[in-house]
Amino acid sequence: MARLARLALTEDELDSFAGQLDAILSHVSQIQAVDVAGVDPTGNPLKDVNVFRPDQVEPCLTQEEALAQAPKAVDGRFAVPRILGEAE
Numbered sequence: 001m002a003r004l005a006r007l008a009l010t011e012d013e014l015d016s017f018a019g020q021l022d023a024i025l026s027h028v029s030q031i032q033a034v035d036v037a038g039v040d041p042t043g044n045p046l047k048d049v050n051v052f053r054p055d056q057v058e059p060c061l062t063q064e065e066a067l068a069q070a071p072k073a074v075d076g077r078f079a080v081p082r083i084l085g086e087a088e
Contacts, residue, residue: 006083 002009002017009017063076072079 001021002014067073067076067078070078
């Protein structure tokens, strides 16, 4: 999984995280074993309600102002380092 997530981990870190992952999966297995027959599903146990506001145009930076603080810009866009290799 570390390779797929592109994490550069040492062997000691891999061993440590593998043990932690085993413990997490064990807990998940215990949770999955709970009988929830007759329990209504819920997306959120809290009674929070979205508070909407009307869309309003607000003052903002121009493209030039935003890019003026960027370390690097190319063709009117932020330029960032490549994170994936050519084959991906």
